[in-house]
Amino acid sequence: MTFIAAQPYEYELPIDSEIALIVIDMQRDFLESGGFGEVLGNDVGRLTAIVPTVKRLLEGCRAFNVPIFHTQEGHQPDLSDCPKSKLKRGRGELTIGDSGKLGRILVLGEPGNEIIPELAPMPGEVLIPKPGKGAFYNTDLEMHLIARNVTHLLIAGVTTEVCVQTTMREANDRGYECLLVEDATESYFAEFKQATLEMMRAQGGIVGWTATTDQVLEGLRSWKAVG
Numbered sequence: 001m002t003f004i005a006a007q008p009y010e011y012e013l014p015i016d017s018e019i020a021l022i023v024i025d026m027q028r029d030f031l032e033s034g035g036f037g038e039v040l041g042n043d044v045g046r047l048t049a050i051v052p053t054v055k056r057l058l059e060g061c062r063a064f065n066v067p068i069f070h071t072q073e074g075h076q077p078d079l080s081d082c083p084k085s086k087l088k089r090g091r092g093e094l095t096i097g098d099s100g101k102l103g104r105i106l107v108l109g110e111p112g113n114e115i116i117p118e119l120a121p122m123p124g125e126v127l128i129p130k131p132g133k134g135a136f137y138n139t140d141l142e143m144h145l146i147a148r149n150v151t152h153l154l155i156a157g158v159t160t161e162v163c164v165q166t167t168m169r170e171a172n173d174r175g176y177e178c179l180l181v182e183d184a185t186e187s188y189f190a191e192f193k194q195a196t197l198e199m200m201r202a203q204g205g206i207v208g209w210t211a212t213t214d215q216v217l218e219g220l221r222s223w224k225a226v227g
């Protein structure tokens with residue numbers, strides 16, 4: 001048995017199934033000036049600070065042949081997949097579909113929708129466009145995970161209490177063993193990140209585990225050595 005040293009207790013790595021990494025929404029819309037995040041009034045600098053750590057996590061997972069999924073939040077150009085409620089709430093001076101500095105905000109195929117170049121998907125990695133905050137809602141993600149016999153998920157990306165937390169809760173309800181990578185996720189609000197980490201692992205890991213990138217990579221190293 002191999003494990004990742006995690007909170008609230010050790011996270012056992014699978015024996016007859018796979019672990020995958022999901023990197024949530026590391027797209028220009030949330031990380032660059034002029035994108036959706038900044039339009040909503042947020043300081044994107046908090047998010048760009050984790051890019052080197054997410055890169056290290058990605059590179060470590062690539063080295064251990066862990067399947068990798070990237071998501072991008074975005075809508076069809078005609079916004080037919082964007083609920084009216086989403087257009088009304090969570091808006092700044094501009095809203096979803098409006099033209100901004102990075103093209104049309106949160107629209108698939110626009111410059112702002114691209115994963116930032118440092119973290120761009122490599123060949124063989126799966127890019128999942130998603131219309132909602134969660135990565136399972138109206139996407140092919142679950143089909144890909146089932147096809148690859150994935151039962152365990154490492155979750156990273158932005159923002160911790162919005163798309164990352166929603167995805168982890170969706171995954172937990174579907175039976176996946178979820179670990180949120182503490183230093184490879186970030187929020188525009190420091191206190192929301194901290195609260196999310198705590199609420200995921202509270203009550204005996206009610207939603208899942210948390211661990212640092214170093215702890216994850218150390219655990220994967222011992223797992224691959226055994227496997």
Ligand code: TIU
Binds near residue numbers: 159
């Ligand atoms: N606004 C905010 O914190 N997040 C989002 O709108 N989407 C994601 O978290 N990706």
